[in-house]
Amino acid sequence: xxxxxxxxxxxxxxxxxxxxxxxxxxxxxxxxxxxxxxxxxxxxxxxxxxxxxxxxxxxxxxxxxxxxxxxxxxxxxxxxxxxxxxxxxxxxxxxxxxxxxxxxxxxxxxxxxxxxxxxxxxxxxxxxxxxxxx
Amino acid sequence: xxxxxxxxxxxxxxxxxxxxxxxxxxxxxxxxxxxxxxxxxxxxxxxxxxxxxxxxxxxxxxxxxxxxxxxxxxxxxxxxxxxxxxxxxxxxxxxxxxxxxxxxxxxxxxxxxxxxxxxxxxxxxxxxxxxxx
Amino acid sequence: xxxxxxxxxxxxxxxxxxxxxxxxxxxxxxxxxxxxxxxxxxxxxxxxxxxxxxxxxxxxxxxxxxxxxxxxxxxxxxxxxxxxxxxxxxxxxxxxxx
Numbered sequence: 001x002x003x004x005x006x007x008x009x010x011x012x013x014x015x016x017x018x019x020x021x022x023x024x025x026x027x028x029x030x031x032x033x034x035x036x037x038x039x040x041x042x043x044x045x046x047x048x049x050x051x052x053x054x055x056x057x058x059x060x061x062x063x064x065x066x067x068x069x070x071x072x073x074x075x076x077x078x079x080x081x082x083x084x085x086x087x088x089x090x091x092x093x094x095x096x097x098x099x100x101x102x103x104x105x106x107x108x109x110x111x112x113x114x115x116x117x118x119x120x121x122x123x124x125x126x127x128x129x130x131x132x133x134x
Numbered sequence: 135x136x137x138x139x140x141x142x143x144x145x146x147x148x149x150x151x152x153x154x155x156x157x158x159x160x161x162x163x164x165x166x167x168x169x170x171x172x173x174x175x176x177x178x179x180x181x182x183x184x185x186x187x188x189x190x191x192x193x194x195x196x197x198x199x200x201x202x203x204x205x206x207x208x209x210x211x212x213x214x215x216x217x218x219x220x221x222x223x224x225x226x227x228x229x230x231x232x233x234x235x236x237x238x239x240x241x242x243x244x245x246x247x248x249x250x251x252x253x254x255x256x257x258x259x260x261x262x263x264x265x266x267x
Numbered sequence: 268x269x270x271x272x273x274x275x276x277x278x279x280x281x282x283x284x285x286x287x288x289x290x291x292x293x294x295x296x297x298x299x300x301x302x303x304x305x306x307x308x309x310x311x312x313x314x315x316x317x318x319x320x321x322x323x324x325x326x327x328x329x330x331x332x333x334x335x336x337x338x339x340x341x342x343x344x345x346x347x348x349x350x351x352x353x354x355x356x357x358x359x360x361x362x363x364x365x
Contacts, residue, residue: 029249130256160348266365
């Protein structure tokens with residue numbers, strides 16, 4: 001069966017609603033299906049992968065650490081809207097250093113996070129077969 | 135065309151399930167196949183057979199059940215995410231007995247299964263449409 | 268692509284985000300409270316051009332339910348649920364801006 005392109009559109013931050021963690025759960029399950037997976041972080045979705053999250057004070061699971069595991073599942077296309085970051089006073093330096101080892105390049109460690117313009121996300125989105133939003 | 139649907143919200147609180155139902159009904163009438171409807175997040179509450187709306191209101195659960203969305207093996211293709219369902223106290227007979235709980239509430243027109251069913255719906259269908267908040 | 272937006276531009280930024288991202292061939296379908304963005308209001312400039320290009324649809328049932336049929340921006344195309352299905356079939360991948 002042909003591989004399909006799946007995009008996960010993340011537009012909300014992590015703890016106010018359940019959508020972020022359940023989106024991540026789907027992504028982890030999807031890894032077993034060997035499809036072409038991209039994650040897009042737009043609007044408040046960019047806060048999902050910000051460095052330094054600490055949930056000790058709210059009694060909820062800090063699932064931001066799970067994003068570090070995605071590279072091991074060959075999920076290494078995390079596109080972050082540059083405009084969304086800028087609007088929120090954030091930059092690429094505020095994001096978690098998520099990496100994967102490139103098997104086609106001597107297992108060199110590379111960044112999974114790509115900060116791109118909305119125009120670039122538009123191009124990537126238009127190539128998808130399925131877009132999940134939560 | 136094969137179309138699948140994902141529903142993220144429960145009945146009566148959000149319009150998502152109503153819109154998805156009207157969409158599914160229209161698609162079937164047009165001769166399309168609804169391959170699967172996947173209920174996720176609070177969407178799992180659409181599967182409660184204990185739902186009792188007032189007489190002058192629609193019964194969203196029964197509406198879905200009456201669409202009779204099934205596969206070639208006559209299994210329901212109204213699929214409820216198991217993890218989201220168990221968290222919210224939505225159980226079928228098997229999950230109730232497995233967890234030692236003295237009742238179950240999943241309508242027989244629905245079935246409980248894993249998230250893989252959502253991915254599979256994306257792979258097998260020509261289109262996947264999401265309804266949410 | 269078909270992009271559905273289900274919230275009013277007064278409540279959420281989903282329509283704005285959608286318009287910021289979509290390519291030149293995409294169309295937008297306003298559903299549920301999204302149809303409020305199909306009316307002439309202070310935010311109408313967001314969709315006026317797209318509507319003039321024939322790229323904005325609104326779900327008729329939702330428009331009528333909300334009593335706003337006479338308030339719509341020019342050139343918004345109304346569709347029923349069958350029209351919604353046709354848009355899904357014709358425009359390839361669907362993106363929901365929930």
